[in-house]
Amino acid sequence: xxxxxxxxxxxxxxxxxxxxxxxDGISFTVEAGRTLGLVGESGSGKxxxxxxxxxxxxxxxxxxxxxxxxxxxxxxxxxELGVVRGRRIAMxxxxxxxxxxxxxxxGEQIAxxxxxxFRAGRKAGRARAVEMLAEVxxxxxxxxxxxxxxxxxxxxxxxxxxxxxxACEPELLIADEPTTALDVTVQAQILDLIARxxxxxxxxxxxxxxxLGVVARVAHEVLVMYGGRAAEQAPVDRLFAQPAHxxxxxxLDSLPRLDDADDxxxxxxxxSPPSLIxxxxxxxxxxxxxxxxxxxxxxxxxxxxERPALDPLGTGHWAACHLPMVPSSGKAL
Ligand code: SF4
Ligand code: MG
Numbered sequence: 001x002x003x004x005x006x007x008x009x010x011x012x013x014x015x016x017x018x019x020x021x022x023x024d025g026i027s028f029t030v031e032a033g034r035t036l037g038l039v040g041e042s043g044s045g046k047x048x049x050x051x052x053x054x055x056x057x058x059x060x061x062x063x064x065x066x067x068x069x070x071x072x073x074x075x076x077x078x079x080e081l082g083v084v085r086g087r088r089i090a091m092x093x094x095x096x097x098x099x100x101x102x103x104x105x106x107g108e109q110i111a112x113x114x115x116x117x118f119r120a121g122r123k124a125g126r127a128r129a130v131e132m133l134a135e136v137x138x139x140x141x142x143x144x145x146x147x148x149x150x151x152x153x154x155x156x157x158x159x160x161x162x163x164x165x166x167a168c169e170p171e172l173l174i175a176d177e178p179t180t181a182l183d184v185t186v187q188a189q190i191l192d193l194i195a196r197x198x199x200x201x202x203x204x205x206x207x208x209x210x211x212l213g214v215v216a217r218v219a220h221e222v223l224v225m226y227g228g229r230a231a232e233q234a235p236v237d238r239l240f241a242q243p244a245h246x247x248x249x250x251x252l253d254s255l256p257r258l259d260d261a262d263d264x265x266x267x268x269x270x271x272s273p274p275s276l277i278x279x280x281x282x283x284x285x286x287x288x289x290x291x292x293x294x295x296x297x298x299x300x301x302x303x304x305x306e307r308p309a310l311d312p313l314g315t316g317h318w319a320a321c322h323l324p325m326v327p328s329s330g331k332a333l
Contacts (some may be wrong), residue, residue: 001031003029003032004028004053004204006026006029006064006065007064007067008064009052009064010023010025010061010063011023011048011057011060011061013059013060018278020276020277021228021276021279022060023048024228025064026223026225026228026229028230028233031220035198035204035221036204036219036223037207039211039212039215039222039224040226041210041226041273042210044226044228045227045228045276046225047176050091050176050206053066053073053174054089054091055073055084068088068089086113086116086168087169087170089171089172089174090165090170090173091173091175093161093176094176096161097157099161100149102149104148105148106144106145106148106152108129110132110133110160110163110167111126111129112125114128114167114168117168128167129163129167130142133159135166135197138156153186154181155182158190159190162193166201170203172203173203173205175205175206175208178190178194178207179214180209188217195217212240213256215236215239216236222236222239227274227276227285229284230320231245231247231319231321232247232248232319232320233318234318235315238316239317242317242325244324244325246291246292247288247289248319254269269288271287274287280304281304281306281307282302284307286303291321291323292304299323306322308320308321308322
């Protein structure tokens, strides 16, 4: 069942330097019980996309369609959006400490939305908080429910945030870099927790990350964004086995490998993200693309002049590239 259906989403906002086209025409779906990995560098538009889905894009111009279980969300009033945000879509962020209030116990904070949306009393709210803390794997939940955020470690605080997000039984969870601030072991535990809860509850999840390692761990489908547009979309196995877009390939090459020596340098993609105010006429990845440099003069000219459309390359696989690296081309990079 398609839970979230986003079509031709555009988000633009005015700045003194010009209009920023932060998201410039992306489409994707999230099925119930599945996880979409939304991948890109900072400034690729992935967080702006999620804020638009949440209706939190204040001051920005949004066009396109965002449907949750068939209901159009664009154009909803603040009141109706508040209900969608509180109950149907929940979000967790990178830094739980800035989202948790230091003066309230975690139990009070987990219960807060639940009590509002379910018109529950204090006792029922506390019971719900204990239940949620247990579900996210916090030991001794009946005791820890009365503690304050600073009494929890970073990983435990992120578990509290997840408990808060899930207390109202949302259909969709948006997780924006939820593990970036955590050390590797804790990161893996939190990702596994999200994956487990997602399976158990049949949740739709949007996992926003700059890290394809995170995607490999939790995602079913992947949307790779570059400069506010889709560079590539594919089922996760296909994306890792047969990346078609040179940018995806660059992200894969920059993943640390198990067989690398400890001191092997991480290969980042050289260059910087494209301008979102005055994008170049052709492919926005061209200035950083090794493939176009190796291409013929004619192909290179096309990359600079013509914006590549998102073309189908197989079942569920699309890439926006004039020279996709699909094996049939016989031209591996
Ligand atoms: Fe590189 Fe050209 Fe493909 Fe853009 S269209 S990613 S410049 S090969
Ligand atoms: Mg971000």
